[in-house]
Amino acid sequence: MKILVCIKQVPDMESKFKINAEGTWYDGIDLAWRMNEYDEYAVEQAVQLKEQVAGSDLTVLCIGRQQVQETMKKALAIGCDRGVHVADENSHQKDPFEIASVIAEFASDKGFDLIFTGMQSQDRGSAQVGVLIAEMLGMPSISTIVDFAFADGQISAKRELEGGIKALVKTTAPALVTCQLGLNTPRYPTLPNIMKAKKKELLSVEVADLLKVEAKQETAKIYFPEKKGGGLVLEGEVADLADQLIQILKDKTAVLA
Amino acid sequence: MKALLVAEYRDGQLLGSTYELVAFANQLGAESAMFLVGSDSALPQYDGPLYLADSGKYSEFNPAVHKQLLLDVIAKEQPEMVVFAHSSYGWDLAPRIALTLGAAQVSEVVEIVDGVPVAPVCNSKLRRQVKANTDRTVVTLQAGAFGLSDEPSGSPTVEMIDTDSDSAAQIEFCGYEEAEAGGVDLSKADVIVSAGRGIGKPENLEIVEVLAKALGGEYGASRPVVDSDWADHSRQVGTTGQTVSPKLYVACGISGAIQHLAGMKKSEFIVAINTDKDAPIGEVADVLLVADLKQFLPVLTEKVRAL
Numbered sequence: 001m002k003i004l005v006c007i008k009q010v011p012d013m014e015s016k017f018k019i020n021a022e023g024t025w026y027d028g029i030d031l032a033w034r035m036n037e038y039d040e041y042a043v044e045q046a047v048q049l050k051e052q053v054a055g056s057d058l059t060v061l062c063i064g065r066q067q068v069q070e071t072m073k074k075a076l077a078i079g080c081d082r083g084v085h086v087a088d089e090n091s092h093q094k095d096p097f098e099i100a101s102v103i104a105e106f107a108s109d110k111g112f113d114l115i116f117t118g119m120q121s122q123d124r125g126s127a128q129v130g131v132l133i134a135e136m137l138g139m140p141s142i143s144t145i146v147d148f149a150f151a152d153g154q155i156s157a158k159r160e161l162e163g164g165i166k167a168l169v170k171t172t173a174p175a176l177v178t179c180q181l182g183l184n185t186p187r188y189p190t191l192p193n194i195m196k197a198k199k200k201e202l203l204s205v206e207v208a209d210l211l212k213v214e215a216k217q218e219t220a221k222i223y224f225p226e227k228k229g230g231g232l233v234l235e236g237e238v239a240d241l242a243d244q245l246i247q248i249l250k251d252k253t254a255v256l257a
Numbered sequence: 258m259k260a261l262l263v264a265e266y267r268d269g270q271l272l273g274s275t276y277e278l279v280a281f282a283n284q285l286g287a288e289s290a291m292f293l294v295g296s297d298s299a300l301p302q303y304d305g306p307l308y309l310a311d312s313g314k315y316s317e318f319n320p321a322v323h324k325q326l327l328l329d330v331i332a333k334e335q336p337e338m339v340v341f342a343h344s345s346y347g348w349d350l351a352p353r354i355a356l357t358l359g360a361a362q363v364s365e366v367v368e369i370v371d372g373v374p375v376a377p378v379c380n381s382k383l384r385r386q387v388k389a390n391t392d393r394t395v396v397t398l399q400a401g402a403f404g405l406s407d408e409p410s411g412s413p414t415v416e417m418i419d420t421d422s423d424s425a426a427q428i429e430f431c432g433y434e435e436a437e438a439g440g441v442d443l444s445k446a447d448v449i450v451s452a453g454r455g456i457g458k459p460e461n462l463e464i465v466e467v468l469a470k471a472l473g474g475e476y477g478a479s480r481p482v483v484d485s486d487w488a489d490h491s492r493q494v495g496t497t498g499q500t501v502s503p504k505l506y507v508a509c510g511i512s513g514a515i516q517h518l519a520g521m522k523k524s525e526f527i528v529a530i531n532t533d534k535d536a537p538i539g540e541v542a543d544v545l546l547v548a549d550l551k552q553f554l555p556v557l558t559e560k561v562r563a564l
C-alpha cells in the first residue's frame with residue numbers, strides 16, 4: 001500500500017509576530033517553527049496505517065524553504081519511510097490552489113492508495129488544500145475526520161460536525177482524508193528513531209518543476225486587528241494581581257457576594 | 258452583483274448559519290438566490306428564489322452529488338459570488354465548487370472592507386485582505402461574523418431541482434453519532450474556570466479545579482485539554498463542545514481561538530490569565546492578567562477562600 005502524508009511547517013502561534021517590509025505576510029525571521037498541529041495527527045494516522053498494512057510505503061511531503069527539512073525529520077523519526085521536500089523560497093505567498101496543484105502534480109503518477117493531510121494550517125487556516133488535491137486527482141475525500149479505520153480497501157471515518165456531533169462515512173481507496181485535532185494520540189519520536197531517521201531518504205525537488213498554474217488570489221495586505229474590547233490589561237506581582245482581581249470581581253460581578 | 262447562498266441543513270433542520278449568509282448578502286447589497294439540499298418542511302424564512310433538492314433523495318451529506326446539484330444552479334443563475342458558511346459542510350463543499358469554476362476561494366471571511374474580503378491569520382493574531390484574481394469568487398464566512406439585525410422573515414419561491422449524477426456518489430453517509438451524553442452540564446454553572454493548553458501538564462488541572470470550587474463553580478476546558486484526555490468532553494467549551502454564558506468565565510492558559518470564543522464570548526464577565534499579552538483572548542476579556550497561571554492561580558484561590 002502506498003501512502004502519502006502532506007505536512008506544513010508553521011510558526012509557533014505564541015510567537016510575537018512582525019509584519020514583513022512589503023506588508024504582505026508575517027516576517028519569517030526570529031520565529032520558532034514547528035509542524036502544523038493538524039498535520040501531527042495526519043502523520044500519526046499514516047504511520048498507524050503503515051503499521052497495520054504489511055508492506056506499506058509511506059512518503060512525507062513538505063513544501064517550503066530549506067528549514068522545513070527539520071520538521072520533515074520529525075515525521076521521518078515518527079515512522080515515515082521517505083521524505084520529498086519541494087524546495088520553494090516563496091511557498092508562503094502561494095495560494096491554496098497553487099499548493100494543491102503542486103502536490104497533485106507530484107502525486108499524479110505515483111499511485112498513492114491513501115493521502116493524509118491536516119484539515120487546515122494554523123497560519124492560513126484556509127482548509128482547502130486537502131480537498132483540492134483529491135479533486136485534482138479525481139479521488140474521493142473525507143474532510144475533518146476524528147476517527148479512521150481501514151479494512152479490505154474500505155475506509156470508515158467519522159467527520160466532526162458542529163456541537164460535537166459526528167457523521168459516519170465510508171469510501172473506497174484510493175482516497176484522501178483531512179485530519180482534525182484529537183483524531184489519535186500522536187507519538188513522540190524516540191532517540192533511536194531520531195538517529196535512524198537521519199539515514200532515511202530525503203529527496204529535494206524544485207517547485208518550478210511541479211508548478212504549472214497561477215495563483216487565483218493574493219494577500220494584498222496583512223495587519224494586526226484593532227483591539228476592539230476596552231478590556232483591562234494588568235501586569236505585576238501575582239499577589240497584587242490577585243487583590244486587584246478580587247476587587248474588580250466585587251465591583252463588577254455578584255459571584256463573590 | 259449576484260450572490261448564490263448555500264444554505265445548510267442537518268438532521269431534518271435548517272441551520273441558523275443560513276441567516277448569516279443572508280445578512281452577508283444584505284450587507285453587500287447583493288441580489289441573491291439560495292441553494293439547499295433539505296426539505297420543504299423546513300424552509301428558510303427568506304424572500305427570493307430557493308433551489309431545493311430533496312435530502313431524502315440526495316442525502317444530507319454526499320459531496321459529489323451536492324456539488325453537481327450546485328453546479329447546475331450556478332450555470333443557471335450565473336452568480337458572481339458563491340457563499341458558504343465556514344462550517345463542516347461549507348469547507349468541505351466550497352473547494353470542490355471553486356476548483357470546477359476556476360474561482361478563487363477566500364476562506365473564513367470575517368468582514369468586507371471596501372469590497373475586499375478580510376480573513377484571519379495565525380489564530381486571529383493577524384488579519385489579511387485578500388485580492389481575488391478571478392471574476393467569480395467563492396467565499397466561506399466565519400461563524401458569527403455576520404448576523405441579521407432583525408428576525409428572519411419572508412418566504413422563498415421554491416424550485417425543486419434534480420440531477421441524474423447519482424453514479425458520482427463516492428462517499429456513503431451512514432448516519433450521525435450524537436455527542437456523548439452524561440458528564441457535567443456546564444450551562445447550569447454561574448462560574449466556569451477553564452483550563453487551556455497553557456496548564457502544561459495534566460497535574461495542573463487541579464489548580465484550575467480548586468479555584469472553580471472556591472468560586473462555587475465548575476471547571477471547563479479548551480479542546481487540546483480534552484483531546485489529550487485530561488478532561489472529559491462534556492467540559493469542552495467551543496464550537497465542537499458546549500456553548501456557555503455564565504456570570505463569570507475565567508480562561509486560564511487559553512489563547513482565544515475563534516472556535517473557543519464562539520462557546521464563551523457571551524459570558525457576562527470574562528477574565529483571562531495568560532503569559533502572552535497579545536493572546537487573542539484579550540479581544541473578549543474584560544480583564545487580562547498577564548501572569549503564569551501556575552503561580553497566580555494558587556495565590557488567587559487562597560485569597561478567595563479567605564474572603
Ligand SMILES: Cc1cc2nc3c(=O)[nH]c(=O)nc-3n(C[C@H](O)[C@H](O)[C@H](O)COP(=O)(O)OP(=O)(O)OC[C@H]3O[C@@H](n4cnc5c(N)ncnc54)[C@H](O)[C@@H]3O)c2cc1C
Pocket residue numbers: 013014181452453454455456478479480481482493494495496497498499509510511512513514515516517520530531532533536548549550551
Ligand atoms: C473545526 C474546529 C473546531 C474546534 N472546536 C474547538 C472547541 O470546541 N473548543 C476549543 O477550545 N477549541 C476548538 N478548536 C481548536 C482551536 O482552534 C484551538 O486550537 C484551541 O482552542 C486552542 O486551545 P488553547 O487555547 O488551550 O491552546 P493554545 O492555543 O495552545 O494556547 C495556550 C495558551 O496558553 C498560554 N500559556 C502558556 N503557558 C502559560 C502559563 N504558564 N500561564 C498562563 N498562560 C500560559 C499561551 O500564551 C497560549 O495563549 C477547534 C478547531 C477546529 C478547526
